[in-house]
Amino acid sequence: MEDIKQYMQSVGQQARAASRIMAQADTAAKNRALEAIAAAILDGGATLIAENAKDVAAAKVGGLDSASVDRLTLTEKTIRGMAEGLRQIAQLADPIGEIGGLSYRASGIQVGKMRVPLGVIGIIYESRPNVTADAAGLCLKSGNAAILRGGSEAIHSNQAIAACVHAGLRAAGLPETAVQVIATTDRAAVGELITMKDYVDVIVPRGGKSLIARISEEARIPVIKHLDGICHVYIDDEADLAKAIRIADNAKTHRYGVCNAMETLLVNAGIAAQVLPPLCKIYLDKNVELRGDEAARAIVPQMKTATEEDWRTEYLAPILAVRVVANLGEAIEHINTYGSQHTDSIVTENYTKAMRFLREVDSSSVMVNASTRFADGFEYGLGAEIGISTDKIHARGPVGLEGLTSQKFIVLGSGQVRA
Amino acid sequence: MEDIKQYMQSVGQQARAASRIMAQADTAAKNRALEAIAAAILDGGATLIAENAKDVAAAKVGGLDSASVDRLTLTEKTIRGMAEGLRQIAQLADPIGEIGGLSYRASGIQVGKMRVPLGVIGIIYESRPNVTADAAGLCLKSGNAAILRGGSEAIHSNQAIAACVHAGLRAAGLPETAVQVIATTDRAAVGELITMKDYVDVIVPRGGKSLIARISEEARIPVIKHLDGICHVYIDDEADLAKAIRIADNAKTHRYGVCNAMETLLVNAGIAAQVLPPLCKIYLDKNVELRGDEAARAIVPQMKTATEEDWRTEYLAPILAVRVVANLGEAIEHINTYGSQHTDSIVTENYTKAMRFLREVDSSSVMVNASTRFADGFEYGLGAEIGISTDKIHARGPVGLEGLTSQKFIVLGSGQVRA
Numbered sequence: 001m002e003d004i005k006q007y008m009q010s011v012g013q014q015a016r017a018a019s020r021i022m023a024q025a026d027t028a029a030k031n032r033a034l035e036a037i038a039a040a041i042l043d044g045g046a047t048l049i050a051e052n053a054k055d056v057a058a059a060k061v062g063g064l065d066s067a068s069v070d071r072l073t074l075t076e077k078t079i080r081g082m083a084e085g086l087r088q089i090a091q092l093a094d095p096i097g098e099i100g101g102l103s104y105r106a107s108g109i110q111v112g113k114m115r116v117p118l119g120v121i122g123i124i125y126e127s128r129p130n131v132t133a134d135a136a137g138l139c140l141k142s143g144n145a146a147i148l149r150g151g152s153e154a155i156h157s158n159q160a161i162a163a164c165v166h167a168g169l170r171a172a173g174l175p176e177t178a179v180q181v182i183a184t185t186d187r188a189a190v191g192e193l194i195t196m197k198d199y200v201d202v203i204v205p206r207g208g209k210s211l212i213a214r215i216s217e218e219a220r221i222p223v224i225k226h227l228d229g230i231c232h233v234y235i236d237d238e239a240d241l242a243k244a245i246r247i248a249d250n251a252k253t254h255r256y257g258v259c260n261a262m263e264t265l266l267v268n269a270g271i272a273a274q275v276l277p278p279l280c281k282i283y284l285d286k287n288v289e290l291r292g293d294e295a296a297r298a299i300v301p302q303m304k305t306a307t308e309e310d311w312r313t314e315y316l317a318p319i320l321a322v323r324v325v326a327n328l329g330e331a332i333e334h335i336n337t338y339g340s341q342h343t344d345s346i347v348t349e350n351y352t353k354a355m356r357f358l359r360e361v362d363s364s365s366v367m368v369n370a371s372t373r374f375a376d377g378f379e380y381g382l383g384a385e386i387g388i389s390t391d392k393i394h395a396r397g398p399v400g401l402e403g404l405t406s407q408k409f410i411v412l413g414s415g416q417v418r419a
Numbered sequence: 420m421e422d423i424k425q426y427m428q429s430v431g432q433q434a435r436a437a438s439r440i441m442a443q444a445d446t447a448a449k450n451r452a453l454e455a456i457a458a459a460i461l462d463g464g465a466t467l468i469a470e471n472a473k474d475v476a477a478a479k480v481g482g483l484d485s486a487s488v489d490r491l492t493l494t495e496k497t498i499r500g501m502a503e504g505l506r507q508i509a510q511l512a513d514p515i516g517e518i519g520g521l522s523y524r525a526s527g528i529q530v531g532k533m534r535v536p537l538g539v540i541g542i543i544y545e546s547r548p549n550v551t552a553d554a555a556g557l558c559l560k561s562g563n564a565a566i567l568r569g570g571s572e573a574i575h576s577n578q579a580i581a582a583c584v585h586a587g588l589r590a591a592g593l594p595e596t597a598v599q600v601i602a603t604t605d606r607a608a609v610g611e612l613i614t615m616k617d618y619v620d621v622i623v624p625r626g627g628k629s630l631i632a633r634i635s636e637e638a639r640i641p642v643i644k645h646l647d648g649i650c651h652v653y654i655d656d657e658a659d660l661a662k663a664i665r666i667a668d669n670a671k672t673h674r675y676g677v678c679n680a681m682e683t684l685l686v687n688a689g690i691a692a693q694v695l696p697p698l699c700k701i702y703l704d705k706n707v708e709l710r711g712d713e714a715a716r717a718i719v720p721q722m723k724t725a726t727e728e729d730w731r732t733e734y735l736a737p738i739l740a741v742r743v744v745a746n747l748g749e750a751i752e753h754i755n756t757y758g759s760q761h762t763d764s765i766v767t768e769n770y771t772k773a774m775r776f777l778r779e780v781d782s783s784s785v786m787v788n789a790s791t792r793f794a795d796g797f798e799y800g801l802g803a804e805i806g807i808s809t810d811k812i813h814a815r816g817p818v819g820l821e822g823l824t825s826q827k828f829i830v831l832g833s834g835q836v837r838a
Binding site: 024107109111116202217220222242243246249250254336345358359360362365367369370373374380381391392393394396397406407408409410411413414415417418 | 439442443516522524526528533535537538620621636639641659661662665666668669670673755764777778779781783784785786787788789790792793794798799800810811812813815816817825826827828829830831832834835836837
């Protein structure tokens, strides 16, 4: 334990020192590093796959479930994907140093804001080695130092990727310590990381709900967290029927295991008899289990009965809760009560209702006539995302480069003093 | 203890419910409430002063120091000041609902951001009754519900101000529970407030360093905090001498007990012999105690010897640490090492050095040729401030209405689904 503490303190100190250099690194140097890391990953593909094979073999012996083994496994395709991701980050505009809002005050000073890095970002994630490259790239481009702690099953893969990251940083004349990948699988390292206030400015946990809940509970550093994605589509009685069916189908069935998939469908009573039969036929044909309230089951008898618990559940599976509501107010009330403030969408042609939904639904993404599946850093044009925040402080929704930065005030004077 | 817990849970539930109504309140209703509160405070001036007199009498019996008694005491002037402050907040633009950055993506959706309230703000402050009115006004205008917990010495004053706030909210048709002032002086109430995750979205502590440190340590809710103000002025060798003297004088001697006062003066070795004698004469004439390093003392022998501890001290008093540095790099290094990331200013005529200082000094306000005393919500045009944040997450520097808000993503579509 003492050793882990000492090791983490030293990692923290080095990260803090590196963060000062990274904050000043110019755009060209950061982009050179990203390109060099991408090249090192492609060149080192065989080594990555060999190191990854050790992890995969151990995971299988250890009885890891097959979905997790899939996420752990590196292939030539995922390796190309990592390199491609880094090159895309190099193409993004550098947010650091951007000055906005400079305006004169009556005192004669000019006041504005400059975008700056947060400093040191600690990222804790499960056994998906590609996150190591993604997270390193985003932190690097946003001028931060990163301390990465991946799942213990991926330790060899992550260390091999770390070697590529370090080679790239060296090639660009930047400090290797700007990205440190924790070299121990000891869980005590996480405990240290999330409490090293002097060395870490923000923690981003990526992974299952229990991991994130535990980290938020124990952290003594701000956490950008993403808990559930209980997303809703509300079909209004003034919805265009074709749009409603297309959106509700896509939001549920495009992918089941993702946080921006719809989990509960709300349908206005005035349109339920028209929209539910054709829509539910699509769901049933795709083997989606339907759980409805009384009114919905009266229209589509194949539905099971939904319980209170269903409104609060993130299925991440081919299961959908369905509820008929009397009006928009009831829909908004349902979403704000049972939702997880992630992503919710209304389908309507009515301007006033659309505006009210946008304003009153308290979620990180609120949509009109679009599938909840669009809630994503790439789709929003952020270029890449470190995660989706369901917090209210600092960043809500998909967090890209800008979410890893802050703004300081700058004042340009010509000798002014306070009267 | 059980009673306090129950009481605070009920306060929290009511605040959460009120926050949903406040988030939808239109600008006119919020402004009507602010004007009505201001009127109630002016009308109730005699009652306020009578209630305040109880607090002041008890404080004197309890042996409260005279500076604290001063801050506790309400006068006709401070009462007019509270009303005036609320009317100024009514004049500010409403940040809520503001939509920015809407742009089309290749998928056809339009993505932008809408500014929204944080929800429920918990504010913990010392025995300054005017903060009750200020904080209520800022939270109300930014569409939040507030739970206010003032110092126990001000309990009668705060309850009297709360009555005015409630009268104003009622007059505007808004829920009284939008601003709740804790009615008990039991310290356990603070412990509850800072851990009621389900009901409180952010905590803003205002007061001494030890209060803030304790709250940040124990809170389980994000804290917008303000610790030290160890502010610097760096006089570069290419400074305009008159500006340098004017700014360094103002930054230190305009007011001593404020967080944006200069605590350490850094002077370039190339200009020290020119600038220190006339500047130090001003300080010594104003009875400012000077504590210098070797090089500074060689020029102004009246200085005492500064120790390492002096570089880390927020005096809040007529004491100034002085250090001679070889160059800009050394000045920035000193500030980033010993400062508190509050406010720092360079005096120089050199463009390149000014730009480097702006970029490299990691503080919430970084200035060129202006007094550190300008670091203030009013001076920056925020209209009013709930505090000055020395944090990096969410808000840095003076926190006004915008700092009490967040942004959610909005997506405007016309039937798009994810391919």
